[in-house]
Amino acid sequence: MIEMILHYGFMQRALAAGVIIGVVSPIVGLFLVVRRLSLIADALAHVTLSGVAAGLLLQKQFPAFQALNPMVSGMVFSLTASVFVERLRRLYRSYQELAIPVILSGGIGLGVVLISAADGFNVDVAGYLFGSILAVGESELWVIIGTGVLAGLVICFFYKELFALSFDEESAVLSGIPRRLVHLLFSLVVALVITASIRVVGILLVSGLITLPVAASLQIATSFRQALWLSVLFAQISVLSGLAAAFYFDWASGGTIVLVSVLILLAVAGGKRLIRPGSGKTGAA
Amino acid sequence: MGETVLKMEGIDFSFDHQTVLEGVDLEIQKGDFLALVGPNGSGKSTLLKLALGALKPDRGKVSLFGVPLRRFRDWSRIGYVSQKANSFNRDFPATVREVVASGLYGKLGLFRRMKKEDWKRVEEAIKQVGLESLSRRNIGKLSGGQQQRAFIARALVSDPEFLILDEPTVGVDTRSVDEFYRLLAHLHRKKGMSLLLVTHDIGVVTTYVNRIACLNRRLFFHGDTDEFVGREKEVFTAAYGHPVQVVEHAH
Numbered sequence: 001m002i003e004m005i006l007h008y009g010f011m012q013r014a015l016a017a018g019v020i021i022g023v024v025s026p027i028v029g030l031f032l033v034v035r036r037l038s039l040i041a042d043a044l045a046h047v048t049l050s051g052v053a054a055g056l057l058l059q060k061q062f063p064a065f066q067a068l069n070p071m072v073s074g075m076v077f078s079l080t081a082s083v084f085v086e087r088l089r090r091l092y093r094s095y096q097e098l099a100i101p102v103i104l105s106g107g108i109g110l111g112v113v114l115i116s117a118a119d120g121f122n123v124d125v126a127g128y129l130f131g132s133i134l135a136v137g138e139s140e141l142w143v144i145i146g147t148g149v150l151a152g153l154v155i156c157f158f159y160k161e162l163f164a165l166s167f168d169e170e171s172a173v174l175s176g177i178p179r180r181l182v183h184l185l186f187s188l189v190v191a192l193v194i195t196a197s198i199r200v201v202g203i204l205l206v207s208g209l210i211t212l213p214v215a216a217s218l219q220i221a222t223s224f225r226q227a228l229w230l231s232v233l234f235a236q237i238s239v240l241s242g243l244a245a246a247f248y249f250d251w252a253s254g255g256t257i258v259l260v261s262v263l264i265l266l267a268v269a270g271g272k273r274l275i276r277p278g279s280g281k282t283g284a285a
Numbered sequence: 286m287g288e289t290v291l292k293m294e295g296i297d298f299s300f301d302h303q304t305v306l307e308g309v310d311l312e313i314q315k316g317d318f319l320a321l322v323g324p325n326g327s328g329k330s331t332l333l334k335l336a337l338g339a340l341k342p343d344r345g346k347v348s349l350f351g352v353p354l355r356r357f358r359d360w361s362r363i364g365y366v367s368q369k370a371n372s373f374n375r376d377f378p379a380t381v382r383e384v385v386a387s388g389l390y391g392k393l394g395l396f397r398r399m400k401k402e403d404w405k406r407v408e409e410a411i412k413q414v415g416l417e418s419l420s421r422r423n424i425g426k427l428s429g430g431q432q433q434r435a436f437i438a439r440a441l442v443s444d445p446e447f448l449i450l451d452e453p454t455v456g457v458d459t460r461s462v463d464e465f466y467r468l469l470a471h472l473h474r475k476k477g478m479s480l481l482l483v484t485h486d487i488g489v490v491t492t493y494v495n496r497i498a499c500l501n502r503r504l505f506f507h508g509d510t511d512e513f514v515g516r517e518k519e520v521f522t523a524a525y526g527h528p529v530q531v532v533e534h535a536h
Contacts, residue, residue, distance in 0.1 A: 034377055157396055164387040167377060170367055174337055175391030175443070176360040218378055222423045227378035 010134055014243055017136045020148035021193075021200045021209070022239035026217075026231035027155055028193045029210035031186065033218070034166045039100045040085055042207040044078045044194045047107030049203050051077025051195075052128050053114035060118055069139050070128075071195060078191040081107065086187065131202030131254030133239075134246050140199055147196040151189045158182055163224060200239065201254035209235065212261035216268045234264050287315035289351060290447045290479045291336055296345035298331060305331050307503045309345070313496070315446070318473040318480045320490040323500035324525050329483045330368060332500065333451055336481075337365060349447075361392035364440030366433075368451040368483075373432075375425035381435045382420045385410055388439035410442040411435075414468060430461025437468065447479045448472065454486060462486070466493050487517075487529070499524045 006012075032038050055073030058065040081103055088099035115125060127135060136144070155162070161182045164172035173179050194206050201209045217230035242257035289312060296309040305328045313319050323329050334340040336347060338354045347354040350362060386399060386407045393403070411420045414434035419427060424435055433453055440448060450469075454462045470493045472478045484490055491497070497513045499506040505524035506513060513520065521529040 034374070160387070160390040160393070160399070161395065163379075163383070164390045167379060167384060167387060168367075168373060170339075171365060171439070172387070172391070174339065174360065174363075174365050175388065176358075177391050178395070218376065221378040222421070223380040224378050224383050 010136070011247065013136045013138065013141045014133045014246075017141055017144045017200055018133055018239040018243050019236065020144055021197045022235040023232055024148050024151040024155075024193050025197050025206075025209045026213040026235040027228060028151065028186075028190055029214045030217070030224075030227055030231055031162050031166055032190065033211055033214045038207065038211045038214075039097070040082075041190065041194055041210040043085065043100045043104040043107065044081055044191055045198065045203045045206040046104045046111070047081040048074040048078045048195050048198060049128065050107045050109075050111035050114060051075065052198075052203075053111045053118070053125075056125075057114050057118045069143065071140055071143050071199070074198065075143075075192060075195040077107075078195050079188055082187040082191040083184070086183065127202075128198055129203050130252050131198065131200055131205060131257075132246075133200050133243055133253035136199050144196045144199070147192045151193050154185050154189045158185065162186060201242075201257050202252075205254040205258045208258035208261060209238070212258065212265055213238065216261070216265040219265075219268045219272055234261065234268075237264065289313070290315055290317070290349070291481065292346075292348045292351075293332070293336060294346045296332070296335060296347070297343045298328070298335060298340065299343055300331075304502065306335075306342075309500070309504055311336075311498060311504070311507065313447075313479055313481055315479055316473075316477055317496050318469070318494045319482070319496040319498060320494040321481065321483045321498045321500060322485070322487050322490070327501040327524075329500055330451055333449060333481075333483060337363070337449070361443040362446050364388075364443065364445035364448040366436050366440050366448070366450045366453050368453075368455065373424075377425060379424055380421050381411060381416055381424050381427070381438075382407060384424050384435055385420075385438045385442055388442040392443045406442055406444070410438040413441060414438045428458075428461070430457045430465065433457050433461070433465060434468070437465075441472075445478070447481070449481045451483045452485065453482070454484065462489070466490075469493065487521075491517075501525065 029038065029041065032041060051074035052070040054077065055068055055070030058073070059068060059070070085099050085103060088102060089096045092098050161172070161177050164175070164177055165179060165182060169179065194210070197206050197209055213231040213234035214227070216234050217227045221227035221230055238257045238260040241260040242253040245251040245256040246253040291311065291313040293309060293311040296306050297304075298306040309332065311332070321329055321332070331340065335342050336349075338347070338357070349357045350359065386404070388410075389399070389403055389406065393399070408417070408420070411417055414437050416431060416434055416438065419431060424432060427435065437453075454465060457465065466489060469480060469482065473480055473493075482490065482494065491510055491514055495510050497506060497508065497510055498504055499520050501524040506516075506520045518528060
């Protein structure tokens with residue numbers, strides 16, 4: 001595969017996009033999962049669909065928007081939604097998860113209406129739904145690189161605050177950590193990462209890339225740092241397998257990535273039982 | 286007399302049109318070890334939240350280290366072990382070390398990373414609570430008493446002068462509870478730390494604390510332990526509305 005990568009520009013772009021997404025998605029995912037917010041990724045991904053559809057519609061109706069990449073409008077939509085999620089969550093104290101179906105179905109509803117209003121697009125909407133890593137264009141790669149750098153910076157600089165807030169929000173706030181600022185920055189990063197991941201795994205499977213490697217790492221990690229590195233490792237294996245499968249067998253990259261992630265999760269959970277029987281259940285001893 | 290660590294004056298607080306606290310005055314001087322006792326729902330945790338600024342009183346004044354709460358920023362001088370510490374997510378992927386280190390993060394401030402000397406302080410705090418052999422273990426795998434000590438270490442790591450503990454022994458076995466109180470007594474006597482302990486263990490605390498406050502919506506007693514001992518039946522009957530059997534642990 002190495003010669004192919006050196007040879008074809010589209011393979012270089014696919015590899016770069018895959019590696020970047022395979023680093024930032026599971027890291028963002030880890031912080032979401034431990035705060036029991038993994039479904040937010042799914043909700044925001046569906047909102048991105050309506051953003052992408054809005055971008056495509058603008059392109060079709062107004063020549064001035066020809067240069068607009070639908071990923072950018074998708075980002076604007078998911079950024080807006082990420083800010084609203086927190087507000088919606090505060091609306092119901094004991095039904096915080098209600099915010100997720102509200103945003104998820106709202107996003108998909110708007111997306112479907114926009115697609116039907118446009119009466120079809122020249123581009124393949126399925127590519128956004130299911131991902132096509134080999135089709136990452138140059139401008140899209142730049143969006144992905146920008147997202148990767150920004151997400152990396154926010155997570156590096158706010159790692160300790162994010163950890164403290166995830167583990168015990170009350171104590172973290174009382175020790176003087178600025179909860180609102182950190183949560184806001186993190187939700188913006190989540191929205192960006194989700195949109196950037198769509199080219200690689202697709203709207204319907206984004207939450208898989210964000211949560212499955214984390215789920216596998218939680219089976220065996222003792223420390224938070226271990227969970228972080230293991231989920232990145234698992235995500236990289238999945239993304240590179242997806243890329244290879246797309247190149248050699250013309251399989252859908254998103255589907256392969258998620259299936260490999262599921263296999264890793266099963267292997268890790270099974271291996272753990274074999275090595276330490278009875279330790280299958282995590283939690284208090 | 287030394288510095289006043291916490292001063293609460295004329296605190297009224299109500300929630301959902303129910304009076305929770307009424308005219309409460311509480312004062313803790315530097316070097317005090319005060320136990321706040323009272324029946325369930327007497328407003329003990331609420332009083333702590335008011336002292337820490339997590340809630341605002343309807344009436345009354347709160348100051349920490351002589352600074353009105355509104356202007357108080359020096360949170361690293363205060364360590365807090367919440368009641369919720371018992372109900373954390375036990376599947377959370379974190380070692381004792383990582384959890385204890387998080388007690389330093391607020392003090393370090395944004396954009397500052399943990400340095401070698403910071404990790405040294407983490408190790409010292411872990412040693413202080415006697416968990417050094419478990420420092421790289423996952424916190425969810427520890428026993429209740431060990432977890433409790435890890436949370437104390439997290440509160441101690443920023444070197445606070447004032448430690449606040451909200452019913453820290455709930456769900457901890459009796460032997461660990463005794464060990465736990467000895468640790469608090471050590472911090473009080475040897476380190477000169479001021480402590481505020483909310484507790485149900487009425488019998489035990491009189492052995493360790495020098496000040497007692499008995500709360501049930503309003504204060505029924507606020508003074509020295511010596512003064513309290515001998516009057517406890519009368520105070521508790523007034524505060525609880527019925528006589529209370531005081532269970533003494535053997536020491």
